Amino acid sequence: MPMKRLFILLLMLPLWVVSCSDDEDILPEQQKKIESFMRNTLRLVDEEELDEGSRLPFYTRMAGRSVYRYINEEDYYNPERENFPEVTSSSKVSLTFRNYVFEGKKISGIPDGGITEDNIQSVTPPFYTNDPAFEEYMYMVGLTPGVWKFEPLVIDMRRPHILKGVAVALKGCRQGDAVQVYMTYDMAYGDDENIYMVPKESPVAVFLEVMKVE
Secondary structure, three states, rough: OHHHHHHHHHHOOOOOOOOOOOOHHHHHHHHHHHHHHHHHOOOOHHHHHHHOOOOOOOEEEEEEOOOOEEEEEHHHHHOHHHOEEEEEEEEEEEEEEEEOOOOOOOOOOOOOOOOOOHHHOOOOOOOOOOOOOHHHHHHHOOOOOOOOOOEEEEEEEEOOOOHHHHHHOOOOOOOEEEEEEEEHHHOOOOOOOOOOOOOOOOOEEEEEEEEOOO
């Protein structure tokens, strides 16, 4: 399969991909791992535990306990946020994204000031991204120019041919939000063994910037 087509599949995998694994322990283990990470590493509060009027950073459980969403608190508590367009089931959304295999560790982006030979090892490499901040990084680690596109991805929420976990998490977000989405394998690539750089039945993290909502 041509490399360009392969990378596109990493985010644009159809929604009908589902798990048929016989290992009933995987989902509970992944849910526990993600929830522990949200609480103990990111220091977030479960939205259901927030006191009225609280402005603490929090995460939201979605699709049962299979999708976990964190909207940057500076964005969420922005007093102007309610005036920004909201993502609904009929919206057209433009976004940048970074896809990671979730390993229970904090994910580090590009350091302030940009990428250099001295700090490149501190960056957590996404397995796929269209984030322009990562363009130089990808070339520095040897990605062939032309394979990756660093322009916003436009999604029609009426036909969101993207990871199920991303489609679920986008609803309710607003233009300008920076969002982290953590999902169990059944909401990502299922038990497919043929996804490049993504081990079978892996939980996935996707970092999003909601650029525009129409």
